[in-house]
Amino acid sequence: MKVYQPGRKDKGKIAIVGAGPAGLQASVTLSNLGYDVTLFEKESQPGGWLRHGIPEFRLPQSVLDGEISRIVEMGVTLRCGCEVGKTMTLAQLKDDYRAVLLTVGLSKGATLPLFNDASPVEIAVDFLHRARAHSGNITVPQSALIIGGGDVAMDVASTLKVLGCESVTCVAREELAEFPASVKEFTTTQALGVSIIDGFTPTAAVGNKVTFKHVRLPGELTLTAEQIILAVGQHAELEAFAGIQVQRNTVETQHYQTADPAVFAAGDIVQGDKTVVYAVKTGKEAAQAIHHYLEEA
Numbered sequence: 001m002k003v004y005q006p007g008r009k010d011k012g013k014i015a016i017v018g019a020g021p022a023g024l025q026a027s028v029t030l031s032n033l034g035y036d037v038t039l040f041e042k043e044s045q046p047g048g049w050l051r052h053g054i055p056e057f058r059l060p061q062s063v064l065d066g067e068i069s070r071i072v073e074m075g076v077t078l079r080c081g082c083e084v085g086k087t088m089t090l091a092q093l094k095d096d097y098r099a100v101l102l103t104v105g106l107s108k109g110a111t112l113p114l115f116n117d118a119s120p121v122e123i124a125v126d127f128l129h130r131a132r133a134h135s136g137n138i139t140v141p142q143s144a145l146i147i148g149g150g151d152v153a154m155d156v157a158s159t160l161k162v163l164g165c166e167s168v169t170c171v172a173r174e175e176l177a178e179f180p181a182s183v184k185e186f187t188t189t190q191a192l193g194v195s196i197i198d199g200f201t202p203t204a205a206v207g208n209k210v211t212f213k214h215v216r217l218p219g220e221l222t223l224t225a226e227q228i229i230l231a232v233g234q235h236a237e238l239e240a241f242a243g244i245q246v247q248r249n250t251v252e253t254q255h256y257q258t259a260d261p262a263v264f265a266a267g268d269i270v271q272g273d274k275t276v277v278y279a280v281k282t283g284k285e286a287a288q289a290i291h292h293y294l295e296e297a
C-alpha cells in the first residue's frame with residue numbers, strides 16, 4: 001500500500017544543498033508545508049555520512065534506501081551529481097528559488113602535517129567511503145594503525161576487523177576517562193579484538209613507523225603497521241558559499257538564518273552536536289524557520 005502521496009506545492013520553490021540527514025529531514029518538513037523542494041547532492045547517491053561513512057553492518061543500506069524512496073514519493077526532487085560551486089552557483093540558486101538551505105556537512109577528512117613523510121596513509125572517512133562503495137570487497141592490510149579515538153576511528157577499526165585485518169591498533173591522545181568515542185562503539189570495537197591505546201600523541205612518523213609520547217608521563221612508544229589511517233576529524237568545504245559568514249567549520253546563523261536572509265544553514269555546519277539526531281532536529285527547525293521567513297515576506 002502506498003502511504004505517501006505528493007501534497008500541494010503552492011508555496012514556491014526551495015533549494016536544499018546536501019542530501020544528508022539534515023537536508024533530507026528539511027525536505028520532508030518543507031514538502032509537508034506545501035513547498036516545491038529540490039535537493040542538490042554532489043555525490044551520485046543521497047544520504048551523506050549515513051551512506052558514505054557509517055558502516056553497512058551498523059546501518060543497512062536497505063533501511064536508508066527505503067527512507068529516501070519515501071521522501072521522493074512525497075514529491076521531493078532529488079538531483080544527485082550536482083555540486084553547488086561547480087555544477088551551479090549559490091547565486092543561481094538564489095535567483096531561481098525563494099530560499100536556499102545549506103546542509104553540506106563536514107565532508108572532508110582532516111589530515112596531520114606530521115604524517116607527510118609516512119606511507120601508506122589514508123584518511124579515515126576516505127577508507128570508510130571506499131569500503132562501502134565496494135561493499136567491503138577491498139584489499140585489507142594484515143596490520144593497521146589508526147590515529148584517533150572517536151567514533152570514526154572505532155568505525156574504521158571495526159570495519160578492518162570485520163574485513164579480516166589481523167592486527168588493528170587505535171592510538172588516541174585522550175585518556176580513557178575522557179575518551180571521545182561513545183561507550184557502545186568503544187566496547188563493540190574492543191570486543192572485535194582491536195587494541196586501544198589511550199593517552200599517547202604522535203611525535204614523529206616516517207614510512208610505516210610512528211613514534212608517540214605519553215600526554216602526561218615520560219613514556220614513549222613506537223609502532224609499525226602495514227597501513228596507517230588518520231581519524232583526526234572532518235571539516236567543511238565552504239569555498240562555494242562566499243558571502244555567508246563562516247567561523248572555521250561553522251556557518252554563523254541566527255536561528256538557522258545566515259547574514260543573507262534568503263540563505264539558511266543546518267546540520268553539522270551549524271553550532272551544536274555532530275550527530276545524526278541533532279542533524280535531523282536542526283533540519284526540521286531550519287525548515288520551519290524558512291517557512292516563517294517566507295510567510296512574513
Ligand SMILES: Cc1cc2nc3c(=O)[nH]c(=O)nc-3n(C[C@H](O)[C@H](O)[C@H](O)COP(=O)(O)OP(=O)(O)OC[C@H]3O[C@@H](n4cnc5c(N)ncnc54)[C@H](O)[C@@H]3O)c2cc1C
Nearest residue numbers: 018020021022042048049053084105267268274275276279
Ligand atoms: C564515519 C562516521 C560515523 C558516524 N557515526 C555516527 C553515529 O554512529 N551516530 C551519530 O549520531 N552520528 C554519527 N556520525 C555523525 C553523523 O553522520 C553526522 O553528524 C551527520 O551525518 C551530519 O548530517 P548533515 O546532513 O549535516 O551532513 P552530512 O551527513 O555530511 O551530509 C552532507 C551532504 O552534503 C553533500 N554536499 C557537500 N557539499 C556539497 C555541495 N557543494 N553541493 C552539493 N552537495 C554537497 C555531501 O555529499 C553530503 O551528502 C558519524 C560520522 C561519520 C563520518
